[in-house]
Amino acid sequence: MADAITVQGLTKRYGTLAAVDGIDFTVPEGKVFAFLGPNGAGKTTTVEVLEGLRRQTSGEVRVLGLDPWAQGTELHKIIGVIPQEFRFFEKITPREAILYYATLFNVKVDTERLLEKVALSDKANARFDTLSGGQKQKLGLALALVPAPQICFLDEPTTGLDPQARRGIWEVIRDLRREGKTVFLTTHYLEEAELLADLVAIIHQGKIIASGTPAEIIRKFGRPERLVVEGPASLGEYLKRLVQRPVTISDGRIEIHMRDKADALMVLKTIEDSGIPWKGFATVSDTLEDVFVGLVGRMDEGVVAAGAKA
């Protein structure tokens, strides 16, 4: 499968600040790619370079084979963009806005279907300044879809929205994926990336610190699966002495890191043999969120070398 987006050594400086600091990644056609990172990580800067709205300081960028800055006019006919915090003319309604875009792009658009698709039919004739944050974002989405783009760029499309509005946007993203479009999504919501994305890259302070499928990232950067039992601290101390696995104790909760099934059986047997009362056991494994928090946290402590890859 061809790559819709390729980025090599992309750097963007604002004065002395390297907002994006030499990143590389590729996005294959037809995939949902989530660009995950905390606020100020460099997500918007990157996505704006890809959209041809900002000029990079250095590095090679290709979107559908085009150089976004130099060939912006051509590129904009085949990509759809929903900026972070979409704004539009205050007194114009969604229906008028779609018609306006259709005329500008010189395409025929089924306005009613498009409004339905983004669940905005009931607000078709409401002026933009009366729409809620989620409804504004949905109009942004509808307008981005007017030229029937091959790639959609969505910059934090659900930030600040209520859960229902978020699910509405997620539904549209899933539809796009079903239609075979490439989606470039930035977010700081972990579950959003986990739920929607085929591929994830985690960016922090302008550098990509992990990338791959969510499962790959968890496998590579997550902690091993843990057995959790409830019991007194004395049980924890007892286990620490007898099993050769890392043990953490907190508030009557004891976690034992495991490598495999044999470890689990061995640990349970040791607990039972101790004669100390205990109850309720479960196993837990890292989510993408745990990995993210762990990675970003360790990175802030300067522990993880930058650019680690799954």
Place this chain on the structure above:
Amino acid sequence: MNPRRVGADFVVFTKGYLRNPIGLFFSLIFPIILIGLFGLIFSVSGSSTVTVYTENLDHHSATSVAFLAALNQTGAVKIQVVGPVTNESFASWLAQQGYPVGLIIPAGLESSFTNHTPVNVTVFTDPQDAQSSGITLGAVEGVANGFNLKAVGGTPVLGATNQNVGSQVLKYIDYLVPGLIGFSILTSPMFSMVEISSTYRKDHLFRQLSLTPLTKGEWLASKIAWYIVLTFVSAVIMIVFGVVVFGSHVGFTLGLIPFLALGPFFFVSLGMLAGSVARTPEIAAVVGNIITFPMMFLSGTFFPVSGFSPFLQNIAHALPLYYVIDGMNQVMLFHNNTRALFDIGIVAIGGALTFIAAIAAFRWREE
């Protein structure tokens, strides 16, 4: 430049404009306020016509009626015929009423006129009101001269005399109409475009538009088109108001059209240029004001440039609005088309250069 896209942007911008009550108020009510205010200020301060209380002792004659009608026609005086004053002299009656000027048409005016026998009309004046006296004496003498010439067969001169006397007064309100049209051609686009360029930048609307096939030139063209429409509407409002309320003598002439079209073309572009060169909205507002305010007063909007000192006249001649207003004066008042053509040429060339500069200066995207 794709007309379909310009049209689509025009429709959206116009809707937005018309749905904003404040913007609409200012574009339609403001011209009326302007002309009402200035018309009132300047008609009170001595440029109104002088009322002349008149005893016509020859009131059955066509000549006396024609004479009084001719006086009215000068526009300088307004004849108010009063019944014969019987129990006191006309002079003391005038003084008692507080009227500064009066006129008596003697009995037998017509017979004297037809027989070419000298006869005098009597003008009463108050030495303390030199202005009314001067205007009345001038008007009466002018009209009398006309009649004298007519009596000896020199008709064309009557018309010329008539206009001379009248034009002094006609000038101000008639002059004010093109001046104020020029004022709104300048201010409305300049202030709006500076404001638009700031809010669009703040709301990232330029960036949003850069993602569509709309070009900067098309976007600016549609703004120009809308301000041309607005200028036509407010020009018509001001002309009608001037005629109806202040009795101005200017009408809508075809020669006005190029100025009402190219004037907004110039100032929409200039406003956009001012809004674009400035880095922040605050600086943009300052730059806009620095450009607008001197032009607002020195281009012949409220006062004729010909009355300025030579120094100020030189400055005026460097201001683009001067050529818009001068041109409108030429087509509306003086019917001097050669001069108007020169003026419109300057506005057209200046407008085209400003348009190109504005498009070059304003950025859809950030580096």
